[in-house]
Amino acid sequence: MHPLMFKGPLAGRYPAVAAMVLLALIPFLALSAALQPLTPIISAQLHMSAQTFSLSSGLGNAAYALGTVLAVQFAQHLPQRRMLLAYAVVLVLGSVLTASAQNAGMYFTGHILQGIATSMLLIAAVPPLAIGFPQERLRTTAVIMNMCIFGAVALGPFIGGLQAGSDSWRPLFWVVAGISAFALLFAVLTFDDAPPVNPDSPRDLPAIALAAVGCVAAFVGTAELTSHRFLSVGVLAPLIGGLVVIVALIVYQFRAAEPLLQVRSMLTSSIPIAGIVVALFAAAASVSVTVLTAATLSERYSAEHVGLLFLPELAGAVISAIAFGAVITRRELHYLPLAGMFFLAVGIVLFRIEIPASQPLALIGSAVTGLGLGATVAPALFVAGFSLPAASLQRVFAIVELLRAVAAFMIAPIFAHFAATASGGLNVGTGNALWVGLGLAIVGAGLGVAVYALSGARPQAPDIEGFLEGPDSAWPSPPLFAKLRPTAIVESPSVLEPVG
Numbered sequence: 001m002h003p004l005m006f007k008g009p010l011a012g013r014y015p016a017v018a019a020m021v022l023l024a025l026i027p028f029l030a031l032s033a034a035l036q037p038l039t040p041i042i043s044a045q046l047h048m049s050a051q052t053f054s055l056s057s058g059l060g061n062a063a064y065a066l067g068t069v070l071a072v073q074f075a076q077h078l079p080q081r082r083m084l085l086a087y088a089v090v091l092v093l094g095s096v097l098t099a100s101a102q103n104a105g106m107y108f109t110g111h112i113l114q115g116i117a118t119s120m121l122l123i124a125a126v127p128p129l130a131i132g133f134p135q136e137r138l139r140t141t142a143v144i145m146n147m148c149i150f151g152a153v154a155l156g157p158f159i160g161g162l163q164a165g166s167d168s169w170r171p172l173f174w175v176v177a178g179i180s181a182f183a184l185l186f187a188v189l190t191f192d193d194a195p196p197v198n199p200d201s202p203r204d205l206p207a208i209a210l211a212a213v214g215c216v217a218a219f220v221g222t223a224e225l226t227s228h229r230f231l232s233v234g235v236l237a238p239l240i241g242g243l244v245v246i247v248a249l250i251v252y253q254f255r256a257a258e259p260l261l262q263v264r265s266m267l268t269s270s271i272p273i274a275g276i277v278v279a280l281f282a283a284a285a286s287v288s289v290t291v292l293t294a295a296t297l298s299e300r301y302s303a304e305h306v307g308l309l310f311l312p313e314l315a316g317a318v319i320s321a322i323a324f325g326a327v328i329t330r331r332e333l334h335y336l337p338l339a340g341m342f343f344l345a346v347g348i349v350l351f352r353i354e355i356p357a358s359q360p361l362a363l364i365g366s367a368v369t370g371l372g373l374g375a376t377v378a379p380a381l382f383v384a385g386f387s388l389p390a391a392s393l394q395r396v397f398a399i400v401e402l403l404r405a406v407a408a409f410m411i412a413p414i415f416a417h418f419a420a421t422a423s424g425g426l427n428v429g430t431g432n433a434l435w436v437g438l439g440l441a442i443v444g445a446g447l448g449v450a451v452y453a454l455s456g457a458r459p460q461a462p463d464i465e466g467f468l469e470g471p472d473s474a475w476p477s478p479p480l481f482a483k484l485r486p487t488a489i490v491e492s493p494s495v496l497e498p499v500g
Contacts, residue, residue: 033156161307
């Protein structure tokens with residue numbers, strides 16, 4: 001036996017593996033959502049301009065998006081659990097660097113390492129948690145998945161506000177470093193060596209290069225909005241160029257004979273497309289609710305007060321996570337993202353009634369928004385994943401998270417820029433952005449429903465046992481727009497037959 005082929009004392013124990021996933025994903029995602037009230041404090045102590053700090057956040061988000069692609073490539077050729085250990089080490093290193101940063105360079109490096117390590121941990125750890133244990137654990141996994149992503153994001157404004165109230169930032173960052181260290185510890189304790197997925201597959205360096213160039217350019221472009229006009233060359237050139245490169249990545253993967261990502265399977269099948277559309281529109285629409293409303297409220301209340309006003313968002317996310325776990329093995333899973341878009345739209349309307357929102361409206365609006373966020377992206381991700389074989393789940397998660405990161409993290413600075421530069425002031429600009437967010441929520445839900453209707457897709461309970469044990473998907477997914485292409489149905493009549 002190879003000297004590294006050993007098992008940790010907690011290997012194969014679901015509670016320990018689940019704890020490792022929670023500890024690995026929460027730090028960066030919660031910290032990113034907590035940065036808004038801490039930005040002036042960190043910038044002042046590390047002698048960074050607002051533009052420099054914005055660039056650090058943009059590069060951290062770009063690293064998160066790129067990490068999804070890198071993790072899939074590494075999983076094909078390198079021992080998966082050893083790589084997971086390496087990702088956890090990088091997360092600890094990045095967290096310690098940011099917490100102890102004495103200058104912009106240390107902070108930049110640490111934040112970038114945190115971003116790339118978190119997304120790689122997500123791709124490396126979550127799919128095995130979902131498909132590597134008996135199906136009765138899937139409900140718990142669904143709750144954990146939702147809380148890791150949206151529970152952490154919902155908690156961010158609260159912990160950021162509390163920390164800003166003490167006029168300091170390092171204690172929070174050291175807590176994050178401590179949580180990251182515990183994630184590494186659990187990664188060691190649960191270690192169970194696993195071989196590469198497909199060591200004979202080609203190394204797709206063009207895909208990685210396109211993802212790197214596209215993500216970095218697009219996020220740098222949006223970061224430049226802090227000190228430049230939207231129509232300036234410094235903003236539009238990298239922003240549009242980056243988006244073009246990301247589109248080129250999708251086209252390249254669609255046409256590749258042996259693609260790194262499951263683009264062709266997803267883009268030609270109805271249910272995965274509906275899931276992706278809902279996830280992207282929900283991520284984009286949520287920006288106006290969380291970032292801009294917090295900015296307007298901060299002009300009236302202290303950072304701690306604003307954090308408390310957004311605390312009900314966490315409660316909403318918890319309720320959505322529980323609902324997700326309850327329906328993940330039922331046909332109602334198809335309807336949950338649609339319900340989430342409805343709650344997200346209602347939350348936007350509540351915040352739009354009065355700007356800045358009154359305290360009752362803010363409390364109710366944040367709770368409803370939490371319900372919406374928790375019921376959209378993660379459920380839509382599993383809806384897409386169940387439409388393909390379980391062996392593809394890691395690649396499905398990767399492409400959805402890549403696109404979601406681009407939609408959410410890139411649009412936030414754009415919305416913030418237009419709100420801040422609106423002729424009527426921040427409140428007027430925020431109101432306009434909220435209308436846009438409401439439109440995105442409505443259009444996203446409508447497109448998802450249209451894809452089902454025009455493709456002949458039918459909500460049905462997933463065949464979880466067959467999904468986990470065999471090469472089949474959990475449910476049939478008709479070809480995209482199959483009802484508009486009768487020959488596609490004639491050639492593949494079985495795609496519309498119910499499972500089980």
